[in-house]
Amino acid sequence: MKMELHVFKGGVHPPQSKHTKDCATVLMGVPSKVVIPMVQHIGAPCQPVVKKGDPVKVGQLIGDTEAFVSAPIYSSVSGTVTSVESRIISGSSPIVCVEIAPDGRQEVFEGVKPPVVDSQEAFLKAVRASGLTGLGGAGFPTHIKLNPPKETKVDTLIINAAECEPYITSDNRECIENTPAIVEGIRQVMKWTEIPRAIIGVEDNKPEAIKKLSEAISAIPEIKVCSLKSRYPQGAEKMLIFALTGRQVPPGKLPADAACIVMNVGSVSFLANYLKTGMPLIKKRLTVDGSAVKNPKNVEVLIGTSIQEVIDFCGGFSTEPSKIIMGGPMMGVALPSLEIPIIKNNNAILALDEKKAAIPEESPCIRCGRCVKACPMNLLPFELDRLVKANDFESIGQYNITDCIECGSCVYACPAKRLIVQSIRLGKDHLRRTVKK
Ligand code: SF4
Ligand code: SF4
The missing domain is CATH 3.40.50.11540 (NADH-ubiquinone oxidoreductase 51kDa subunit)
Structure with a gap:
């Protein structure tokens, strides 16, 4: 029986650029070190349960918390813990990270066993x-x-x-x-x-x-x-x-x-x-692509591997990258450093050359309404952009700014290249901070 499909309002058709769709996943080996952040999920951070000098094995618990919204974190390698310290990851506030020097043996922790599930x-x-x-x-x-x-x-x-x-x-x-x-x-x-x-x-x-x-x-x-x-x-x-x-x-x-x-x-x-x-989440499949990557591919990576080592595994850069993105070009986040580790929810690294990464200059809104037509959440993106740029944070709540899923469809559709999502993120951040007070 054929299912009836419903068509959502809005959306856009950016070029798909799925160059790696036929690239079978390649396993990347053990990196020179892993840096495993204690925040890899929405919710409370984990507390490290290992300390500098501790030996660890693959699949061994290294971070957990009793908080309800959280998930435990495990070692992706066997080796020795070389540090447990706060670091700045991707421009965030400092996050406690466990750094491990792998021994290359990838010995599996004795406690890794299939769970008994009977209810x-x-x-x-x-x-x-x-x-x-x-x-x-x-x-x-x-x-x-x-x-x-x-x-x-x-x-x-x-x-x-x-x-x-x-x-x-x-x-x-x-x-x-x-x-x-x-x-x-x-x-x-x-x-x-x-x-x-x-x-x-x-x-x-x-x-x-x-x-x-x-x-x-x-x-x-x-x-x-x-x-x-x-x-x-x-x-x-x-x-x-x-x-x-x-x-x-x-x-x-x-x-x-x-x-x-x-x-x-x-x-x-x-x-x-x-x-x-019983082997917990210790690795992630990623697409590595973009005009500045020498050999784009799909690769399975141990959590905590640095982006630099993943890029090296893909042959390095073919040209000087102008922008590195974690995620896709529509919703991904530009990265300030290649030393950032891969975590559980990463699904792509894109490295773009200057031409592909160029951000066109914003020009004044011409009220064409294309952003409204593209918005799948029935919002008024041009108005949200205007209110935030005018520092009118009083009014943005009335325009349902929190419904925005930050998909970037409005920006893609906008002929004036307004940086609408940036404005929306600023507006949401302002609301969050003022509600907390
Ligand atoms: S980013 Fe937000 S405002 Fe823009 S199209 Fe997506 S949901 Fe709508
Ligand atoms: S698409 Fe751009 S120019 Fe057109 S109304 Fe929206 S913000 Fe203004």
Whole structure:
């Protein structure tokens, strides 16, 4: 039976530039050192449970906390802890990091064993113990997502394999290379959370992924694969839920309020492997691409590896990079240094040359309305930009600024190249700070 798809309002069609879609994932070896931050998720930071000089093994716990919204952190290598100290990572406030000198032996910690899962409670405990946080980029602890308030009756598990950001192909490779694990992970989540159906949403520019997933679920009527029209930001949770179910997530609410839970395709695949082996989250698949990268590829990297070493593994730079981005070109974050480590929710590194990275100069808004048409959240981006630039922070709340998902569609559509998202981030930051006071 063909599913009826719903088309979300707005969105844009940036060039896809998925150059690495056919590049099978290559495993990167053990780096010269790993630096593992104690904040890799939305929520409370972990506290280190190791100290300088301690020997550690692969999969050994190195950070945890009793805070509800959090996820434990594990060593990705065997070796010796060389420091536990606060560092500035990517322009943030200082974060405690555990640095480990690998011994190259990659000895697995004795406590790495498949969890015993015989109830929903044990399943959720295992999900927390795995260290899993949303691997699509959000970094929300998965054990909380899978345990919504009892009054919200979830009936649909949505698997996000849309991957609508230009350049990024790591989820596409996950679908092609780890199809059985994806299906097994979905079955496990459905079984233990009692969600009766699952839909895997994949954009139609990934035909091989759609074919492999469709074949793998052909005998499982509760799981469907749905081919979505390629349109950015199709992979944003609210857009995906609407496209696949026709349900709207109310402003300020969560997918569970629309009876859905959304998981990234890499998250379910990881979960299946964790339940089988007990090896927690210690590595990440990334797309490394951009006009300044010599050999773009998809690569599986140990968490804590520096971006410099990942770039070196990809042959280094072909030309002087003007901008390094963590993530895609639409929503990614420009990085100040190559010494920043890979963490759980990283899915791409882009290095762009001067021409590709050039930011056109802003010119005055001509009130053309293209940003409004492009906005999937029904906002007035030009007005938010104007109010923030005029320091009129009193009024921005009335324009639902907190609904903005920072997708950048408005900026992409704007002929005056207004830096609308920057204004919106400033405005949200101001609201957060004033509400806290
Ligand atoms: S205002 Fe926000 S949600 Fe709307 S297009 Fe711009 S960045 Fe996206
Ligand atoms: S698209 Fe740009 S120029 Fe047009 S209304 Fe929006 S901000 Fe103004």
